[in-house]
Amino acid sequence: MTTAGQTRALRGRRAIRPSGDDREQAILATAERLLEERGFGAISVDDLAKGAGLSRPTFYFYFKSKEAVVLSLLEPVIARADSEFDGAIQRLPADPRRVWRNGIKAFFTAFASNRALARAATEALASSSELRSVWSDYMQKWIDQTTAMIIAERARGAAPETIAAADLATSLNQMNERTMMAALSAATPAVDQDRVVDTLTHIWVASIYGESG
Known part of the structure; x- marks a missing residue:
């Protein structure tokens, strides 16, 4: 049986999972960081996804390119x-x-x-x-x-x-x-x-x- 405290704990864990906005911001922050280090042509979608802690398919959910x-x-x-x-x-x-x-x-x-x-x-x-x-x-x-x-x-x-x-x-x-x-x-x-x-x-x-x- 799940207690009320356990339910709140589960909700709490779900609440701290990255939201869509968080993931999008992570991609943008990664792009800004990488652009300081190398040229645009040297950055790939895989670099952006990996830097944001996301999979390549997840990246495409937020940006098409x-x-x-x-x-x-x-x-x-x-x-x-x-x-x-x-x-x-x-x-x-x-x-x-x-x-x-x-x-x-x-x-x-x-x-x-x-x-x-x-x-x-x-x-x-x-x-x-x-x-x-x-x-x-x-x-x-x-x-x-x-x-x-x-x-x-x-x-x-x-x-x-x-x-x-x-x-x-x-x-x-x-x-x-x-x-x-x-x-x-x-x-x-x-x-x-x-x-x-x-x-x-x-x-x-x-x-x-x-x-x-």
């Missing part, structure tokens, strides 16, 4: 980078340079806080169509936001009508991506990390507010 793990790690980083653009178009008239700089700084700081992840994302973009598709969606969102802000500045007479706003926004955002990732991955050549934000801000402000040549 190692690229999906990187995407999950990227989500909060991108959210931090994105936060500075909330309401930015309304703040532009007060101090345009500060608004552009804050947006660029937020993006760079978010990715600089996890350089290993930034390097992994750059590496994975070259080989993963899944990651490229998601990243492309984010890039398009940032380009659209920038386009709207440039159009607003032109409409209030603060910026001149030069090249198409969408073309300018696309070029500036793609420049940001390449310049930041080169700096964070210690590529050669690259802008020094301490000068990335000011360098990019200068180019953005000069491109948006400068007269056509």
Whole structure:
């Protein structure tokens, strides 16, 4: 016969078994640790599962691929980078340079806080169509936001009508991506990390507010 105390004990043992959230977090923590030690291409699903104390089939219950793990790690980083653009178009008239700089700084700081992840994302973009598709969606969102802000500045007479706003926004955002990732991955050549934000801000402000040549 099972006593009440034994029942409580059994419940207690069940309660401390890893939950689904715990297992998912274990996989993510393993990925972060391994990315500090080696490149994305050198990490396998087996490495992630073993490091999290799980079987390979259990891993696939939570993530469909190692690229999906990187995407999950990227989500909060991108959210931090994105936060500075909330309401930015309304703040532009007060101090345009500060608004552009804050947006660029937020993006760079978010990715600089996890350089290993930034390097992994750059590496994975070259080989993963899944990651490229998601990243492309984010890039398009940032380009659209920038386009709207440039159009607003032109409409209030603060910026001149030069090249198409969408073309300018696309070029500036793609420049940001390449310049930041080169700096964070210690590529050669690259802008020094301490000068990335000011360098990019200068180019953005000069491109948006400068007269056509």
